[in-house]
Amino acid sequence: MRATIHDVAREADVSLSTVDRVLNGRAGVRKATVTRVNDAIARLGYQRNVEAANLAKKRLYRFVVLIPDGPNAFMQSLRDGLAALGPLLAPDRIELQALAIPAFDAAALATRLDGIAPGTVDGVAMVATEGRAVSEAVARLQAQNVPVVTLVSDLPGSARARFIGIDNVAAGRTAAGLLGRFCEKTPQKLAVIAGSMLVRDHVERRLGFEQVIRTEYPHLEILPTLEGRDDAAVVHQGLQALLAAHPDIGGIYSLGAGNRGLIRALDGARHTPRPAIVVHELTPHTREALISGLFDAAINQDPARELRAVVAVLRALVDRAPIDPIIERIGVEVFLRDNLA
Amino acid sequence: MRATIHDVAREADVSLSTVDRVLNGRAGVRKATVTRVNDAIARLGYQRNVEAANLAKKRLYRFVVLIPDGPNAFMQSLRDGLAALGPLLAPDRIELQALAIPAFDAAALATRLDGIAPGTVDGVAMVATEGRAVSEAVARLQAQNVPVVTLVSDLPGSARARFIGIDNVAAGRTAAGLLGRFCEKTPQKLAVIAGSMLVRDHVERRLGFEQVIRTEYPHLEILPTLEGRDDAAVVHQGLQALLAAHPDIGGIYSLGAGNRGLIRALDGARHTPRPAIVVHELTPHTREALISGLFDAAINQDPARELRAVVAVLRALVDRAPIDPIIERIGVEVFLRDNLA
DNA sequence: GTCGTTGTGACTAACGTACGTCAAAAAAAA
DNA sequence: TTTTTTTTGACGTACGTTAGTCACAACGAC
The missing domain is CATH 3.40.50.2300 (Response regulator)
Known part of the structure; x- marks a missing residue:
């Protein structure tokens, strides 16, 4: 049986409320008490039950994905995959919003990013075009606690939390x-x-x-x-x-x-x-x-897999949970005429 | 807001208990009422909240993975990957048990499969060796409602639910x-x-x-x-x-x-x-x-990815949930000296 | 001493589902 | 009709967590 906050409270000899305050970073707990609670957590190996927490919080994950517009067949399949993924994620309370942006247009991308109202979105993914304005918009979002990941094409030197795509x-x-x-x-x-x-x-x-x-x-x-x-x-x-x-x-x-x-x-x-x-x-x-x-x-590169990786990573980022490096990794596949599926 | 069983009960004009009976296949519901409830479910697009259900059930997923023994480096990495995966799955109440079997030995594999007590395991994955006895053991497990998937090497013509591996x-x-x-x-x-x-x-x-x-x-x-x-x-x-x-x-x-x-x-x-x-x-x-x-x-083929696919598929099978074809799919990667990671 | 501040405990109502009990209603059989 | 059986409803408790209220200490400042 996994340890619960009740166990932690007993172990640290504090009340449930105090454990909750420590766990959720609420104010009103003495430093010494925080330490006591954290020690108890470490001793018991307590891990928060994310399912129960999400249930109680009625948590909703609202993610925005920015994908270039135009006739590019790969981007098209990325957009299609995104639309297909939506219904599959409903049971996990994840909402995906697709946003089309002009290809190779850093200014337009930056504008779109700046147009994201901070309270309405929990995470952003984008196929990046390089540009100073884009990097700055990313930094702003990250500063507002909205994690940003790049997809397919990276934005190195920016504040983006991760890159999802092939090497x-x-x-x-x-x-x-x-x-x-x-x-x-x-x-x-x-x-x-x-x-x-x-x-x-x-x-x-x-x-x-x-x-x-x-x-x-x-x-x-x-x-x-x-x-x-x-x-x-x-x-x-x-x-x-x-x-x-x-x-x-x-x-x-x-x-x-x-x-x-x-x-x-x-x-x-x-x-x-x-x-x-x-x-x-x-x-x-x-x-x-x-x-x-x-x-x-x-x-x-498999666009459907990349989208799933994006969702998994953004989710882990907003939950401040560890990111599974395998989920995140996208393989390079080689197709010859001989091995077409 | 997603529909809940409360909504379904109201829509079908029955009580919560009846919806629960229908949902969980319990006896004592008239055929006509079952239909009414199912219609309501369809109309509302109700989907059971798996997290809440698991919380209530204190569900535990106990999976067994059978991997050949011996000096084969790939199988070794499968075993290592399995050991590394265990702790990552604890938050999801998934327990993995590794079982080593002799390589290329169908009889030993069949014996091991038959040795699995039905009440103690919720799903089985194995690197298969072909043999009639193996297929029969698989059929028995499946008949006992223990889903079996093959990993890396398939067992065609058997009752195994899925194959996880490359084409x-x-x-x-x-x-x-x-x-x-x-x-x-x-x-x-x-x-x-x-x-x-x-x-x-x-x-x-x-x-x-x-x-x-x-x-x-x-x-x-x-x-x-x-x-x-x-x-x-x-x-x-x-x-x-x-x-x-x-x-x-x-x-x-x-x-x-x-x-x-x-x-x-x-x-x-x-x-x-x-x-x-x-x-x-x-x-x-x-x-x-x-x-x-x-x-x-x-x-x-990426063994770590295959193991994650095994877990995802087995979980979906015991939950009778749809299986995401992308998660299940394992890509073939080609490495030349030039693109070694 | 009284005041406000801060830390803490005790308690409660959710979240959506599972699952049990018991009684009441409806349907079927006598 | 009455009796039996089947079907249904009402209700409670639990799962682990969040998030709130309220009360009461302990503490220092004045």
């Missing part, structure tokens, strides 16, 4: 390891397509990618990064030009979205031999391109 | 896709090392592997599977003989354990060019071999 440097290194082995062993060029260098996940993926290519595959030359803004039309145009300018492109790493543009550009240019291609995220389009053999590998 | 066919296909691309394009042979064909995960991995190699890489010839019983010494000896007999082995897929034996055999035989090697599970030894460049890829 993007490792993802970039994985892409490089695969592409390095898939490419012929003769000198050739690699194209890198990113969305924007304003989002940290893209920056980190490119960093990891370059680390490995430079040190392990020096015969491969990395071309300047094409910024496609996760937009198929922009990617299409940019890549078309790149392929025309460099007939010896042997591999392509697409570390952002807009892969429809990549597919179209390759369909247009009859490049032989076909370059090896590693992309990010399993979406209907990338899946199809894997099956047809156009893409060689897709590095995937 | 092993997909894992084998992944290995084949990688090895096919890593190997030279000239005809050569592939060695496959398994633990035993008595465990389903190994069977399925080999199946997936052969599917892909046969159809996509017909120039690669798969040698008869070496059964190493997850034992380094057996693997060492067997592989040594195999390498001596076939100087043209260009790739090795080790889908079980005992990789220390694989490493030793390769260190002994100075095989050039070094064969491409894909193994399973990140352990200290496979990690080291990846870094040194001896292994090319390791396919990993």
